[in-house]
Amino acid sequence: MRSNATEQDCVFCAIARGDIPSDSVYSDDQVVAFRDINPQAPSHVLVAPRRHVASVNQLKDDGELLGRVMSVAVTVAQAEDLAASGYRLATNHGRDGAQTVPHLHVHVLGGRALSGRLG
Numbered sequence: 001m002r003s004n005a006t007e008q009d010c011v012f013c014a015i016a017r018g019d020i021p022s023d024s025v026y027s028d029d030q031v032v033a034f035r036d037i038n039p040q041a042p043s044h045v046l047v048a049p050r051r052h053v054a055s056v057n058q059l060k061d062d063g064e065l066l067g068r069v070m071s072v073a074v075t076v077a078q079a080e081d082l083a084a085s086g087y088r089l090a091t092n093h094g095r096d097g098a099q100t101v102p103h104l105h106v107h108v109l110g111g112r113a114l115s116g117r118l119g
């Protein structure tokens with residue numbers, strides 16, 4: 001993970017601006033959601049704030065934005081028709097958390113039975 005990425009060279013900032021195309025499923029003034037380029041499940045959507053935030057680790061004191069991102073993640077899961085069968089919301093921080101894109105995003109995963117292993 002490149003820990004020093006800024007909004008100038010951040011791929012998810014570019015997606016949020018519309019400078020890089022994505023398969024968008026949701027967008028508002030604070031949050032965007034788009035399909036993962038390398039899906040790990042039949043439904044695999046990434047939910048990210050428009051504002052550049054490196055990871056959830058930086059949002060400890062911004063419960064409002066954290067809440068917005070999680071609320072949109074649930075909205076997306078329901079729109080993907082995953083509520084009845086179940087889904088997973090996950091966010092990674094840092095090297096050991098296997099974060100590869102240093103812009104906060106919540107993975108919405110579903111559409112198949114997911115492994116119970118998280119690590």
Ligand code: DGP
Binds near residue numbers: 011035046100
């Ligand atoms: P993480 O390991 O939690 O940082 O996940 C990053 C995810 O982002 C990974 O599943 C692949 C996805 N991804 C990386 N680059 C792009 C891109 O340019 N477009 C889209 N749609 N997804 C991307």
